[in-house]
Structure formats: C-alpha cells, structure tokens
Amino acid sequence: MTITLVALVVLSTATYRISKFFVDDFLFNKIREKIFTKFPPETTYIGYFFTCYWCTSMWIGTLVTLGYILSSTVMLVICLPFAISAIASTISDLR
Numbered sequence: 001m002t003i004t005l006v007a008l009v010v011l012s013t014a015t016y017r018i019s020k021f022f023v024d025d026f027l028f029n030k031i032r033e034k035i036f037t038k039f040p041p042e043t044t045y046i047g048y049f050f051t052c053y054w055c056t057s058m059w060i061g062t063l064v065t066l067g068y069i070l071s072s073t074v075m076l077v078i079c080l081p082f083a084i085s086a087i088a089s090t091i092s093d094l095r
Contacts, residue, residue, distance in 0.1 A: 001069065007076060011064050014079035017086035018064075019057040022050055 003011075021028055032050050041047035049055050067075040 003068070007068070007072065010076055010079050010083045011061075011068060012083075013086040014082035015057055015061045015064050017082040017089070018060045019053055020086075020089075022056050022060075023053055 022032075035050055036047050039047035041051045049059075064075065064079060067078070
C-alpha cells in the first residue's frame with residue numbers, strides 16, 4: 001500500500017489537531033479534569049497521557065493509520081475537517 005503526499009499531510013495535521021484537542025482545548029477541559037481527579041498526571045500513565053503531546057499523538061497517529069489501512073477514503077473524509085482546523089489555527093496563531 002502506498003500513501004500520497006496529500007494523504008500524509010491530511011493525516012498528519014489531523015493527528016496534530018486531535019491530539020491538541022485532548023491535551024489543550026477548552027471543550028475537553030471538564031473531561032480532562034474528571035480524568036485528572038481519578039488519574040493524577042503526576043503519578044499515573046493515563047493522566048499523563050492527557051498532558052503529553054508526544055504520547056497522545058503517537059496513539060492518535062496509530063489509530064489514524066489503522067483507519068487509513070482499513071478504508072483510506074473514509075479516513076481521509078473523517079480527518080479532513082481536523083486537518084483544515086489545524087491549518088486554520090496555525091494561521092490564526094501567526095497574526
């Protein structure tokens with residue numbers, strides 16, 4: 001199986017955006033706080049997972065890759081809005 005450059009960019013930027021959602025975004029704050037109450041990030045791997053981009057992106061990237069292997073078209077359609085959001089937020093941060 002081969003992957004095009006466009007697919008690689010879409011999947012990579014979507015992985016970045018989804019990881020950022022879990023680690024940083026306001027919309028995930030309440031869920032993250034509940035997780036941290038039960039699994040403190042300083043002492044548990046589960047809690048730490050939601051503070052570390054490297055950790056989160058590796059697992060999200062693995063799921064995105066498996067999804068792409070199973071159905072490349074469906075995974076690209078799912079990931080495209082996340083990729084567009086990642087690019088838009090990056091551009092917004094530049095100003």
